[in-house]
Amino acid sequence: MGHWTLVTALTTVFIVMYIAEIVTKKTKARVPSLLVVSIIFLAGYWSGLFPRDILDVAFVNQMRQIMLLFVLINIGTMFDIKEIRQEWRTVVVILAAVGGIVALVTPLGSALFGNQMALAAVPPLTGGGMATIIMSDQAAAMGLPEIAMLATLIFVFQGFFGFPLTSYFLRREGRTLIESFRRDKALRAQSSAGESAGTKAARKTVNDLVPAKYKTYTYYLTKLGILACIVYFINLYTGKYFSDTILQIAIGIIGVMCGFLEKEPLKKAESMGILQLCLTASFMRNFANSTPQQLFGLIVPIFGFLVLGSIAIAIASILFGKLMKFSVNMSMAVGLNCFLGFPFNYIICNEAISATAETEEEREYLNGILMPKMIISGIVAVSIVSTIVAGMFVGMM
Numbered sequence: 498m499g500h501w502t503l504v505t506a507l508t509t510v511f512i513v514m515y516i517a518e519i520v521t522k523k524t525k526a527r528v529p530s531l532l533v534v535s536i537i538f539l540a541g542y543w544s545g546l547f548p549r550d551i552l553d554v555a556f557v558n559q560m561r562q563i564m565l566l567f568v569l570i571n572i573g574t575m576f577d578i579k580e581i582r583q584e585w586r587t588v589v590v591i592l593a594a595v596g597g598i599v600a601l602v603t604p605l606g607s608a609l610f611g612n613q614m615a616l617a618a619v620p621p622l623t624g625g626g627m628a629t630i631i632m633s634d635q636a637a638a639m640g641l642p643e644i645a646m647l648a649t650l651i652f653v654f655q656g657f658f659g660f661p662l663t664s665y666f667l668r669r670e671g672r673t674l675i676e677s678f679r680r681d682k683a684l685r686a687q688s689s690a691g692e693s694a695g696t697k698a699a700r701k702t703v704n705d706l707v708p709a710k711y712k713t714y715t716y717y718l719t720k721l722g723i724l725a726c727i728v729y730f731i732n733l734y735t736g737k738y739f740s741d742t743i744l745q746i747a748i749g750i751i752g753v754m755c756g757f758l759e760k761e762p763l764k765k766a767e768s769m770g771i772l773q774l775c776l777t778a779s780f781m782r783n784f785a786n787s788t789p790q791q792l793f794g795l796i797v798p799i800f801g802f803l804v805l806g807s808i809a810i811a812i813a814s815i816l817f818g819k820l821m822k823f824s825v826n827m828s829m830a831v832g833l834n835c836f837l838g839f840p841f842n843y844i845i846c847n848e849a850i851s852a853t854a855e856t857e858e859e860r861e862y863l864n865g866i867l868m869p870k871m872i873i874s875g876i877v878a879v880s881i882v883s884t885i886v887a888g889m890f891v892g893m894m
Contacts, residue, residue, distance in 0.1 A: 501548050506555035509547070510778050513537045531653050531777065538781040539792070549785045558782060560775035567721045568776070569627065570728075571763045572880045573749015584873045586821040587831055590814055591874040594832035595623045595882050597813025602805045610798045616894050617644045618798075620887035621652045622806040624835040624879035626776070628887035633783050635891045643791055645783045650792075650799050652780075658803050659836025664845050666833070667871075670826035671853035671863055678862050702756025717766035720758055724748050743888045746881060810835060827870070834874040835883075842871040 517533035541547030552558050581588055599619055606615030617636050620628035629652040636644035707716070728745050752758035763769050810832040818828025834842055846867050854860040 501551065501554050503554060503556060506548075506551050507557070509551065510555050510557055511774070514774055514778060531780065532656070534778070534781065535650075535653050535784065539784055539787070542784060542787070543789060552779060552782050552785070555778075557775045557778050560772065561779040564772040564776045565630075566725050567718075567763060568772075569745035569884060570721055570724050570749040570752070570758075571761060572627070572884065573746040573751075574753045574758050574760045574762060575876055575880055576746075576750045576753070578754070580869075580873060581877070584869055586823065587870045587873050588877055589821055590818050590823060590828055590831045591834060591878050592882065593813040593817035594810045594835055595878055595886065597809040597832075598622050598806050598835065599886065601809035601812070602802065605805055606802055609801060613641065613644055613894060614647060614798055614802075616890050617641075617648045618651055618802040620883055620890050621648050622655065622802060622835065623883040623886050624837070624875075625883035626652065626780070627880075628883040629780070630776075631884065631887040631891055632894075633780075635894050637783065639894065642783070642786060643795065646787055646791065647795050647798060649780050649783045650795060651802055654799060655803060655806075655836040656841065658807055659833050660841065660845060662807070663830055663833045663837060663842070664849060666826045666829040667846060667849035667867060668852055670824060670830060671849050671867065673824065673826065674863060674866060675853055675855075675859055678859060704756060704759050712765070714766040714768065717759075717762040718768065720752075721762055721766075724752055724758070741888070743885050746884060806835070830867075831870055831874045834871065835878045837875060837879070842875045843868075846871045 513534055514530075516537065517530035520528055520533045521530040538547065541551075542549060548554065602619050602622060603615055606618060610618075613636075617632045620632050629648050632648040633645040636642070636648060704712075725745075728741070728748055731739065731744060732741065749758065753760060759765060763772065811829065814828040814832030815825055818825065818831070821828075823831070837845070850860055850863045850867065854863050
């Protein structure tokens, strides 16, 4: 064990993460990178090749704590009120999908697999790594390592349901839209008019008063630190009356609305790379003390919850999609963002557009209809609502 130092452990983590990225790119995201990382870490742990504390030695778990101070505030800044107002029908459908998962999977999952498993499984099913972290952390703190592993594995495997299904429904919707587009000249004229529509000048904010040369990475990190301190003091003086998760997201939203923060400050601070890598790698801590027997014992619950989640998405998305005048294909593609999130929804949408459109004009037409719906539904479900659901469910465990 003596050869495992900070540099060797951290480099090993980097190598594993890079191998996973290569596999994902080679398979065009059909094999999720997190699945590859999970397989390598499980093999490493079980064979004794990796020490059980490799993530502590590599300081990945410590970096994760830094990421958690800021990431939810950063997520809040992605909440663009104008964009969501324009795509309000999409928001209704994706919220219905999340609501369907909560309403159907919670009681049925509890009856089939037990209350603790259902409570830990539902937030990851609604999408997002942060929801998974919140639930797995709570389960680990309660001395329930198998429940923590369940939450992580649901997040790992949901892509196997989400990727092919979303691709199928997007391609069908794309073909329908293109057939109409080719028949109807008025649609083509409307598409061109929509692209040339004028945009209003953005209102000036506090950020605009700061010269660009002073907007360094410390500028953005300092602002995030100030908002993190505000969250800390609110929790301190209210006795943690508010959910930490919901409060941090709300502070991020308010920060952008009042002009104190810009969108995605962590990206502008050029801090997302190493922090995101450490956050993703930190999922593997739930496997450190696992055994093959524990993993195989979770196979039925994992796929049981994923099937229930898929059924819930289908029922809720199609029902509310009809009310919003969406086709079945579009409704399903939007609802399945619970199993995707960015950049996977972006990649799959681009592939569907490329497979359907024959000209640049057709491509632009499809992109203008499909892409905003996919991106907005991913932001709403994966980045925002799933963490709010996790914030509520964590208190019920």
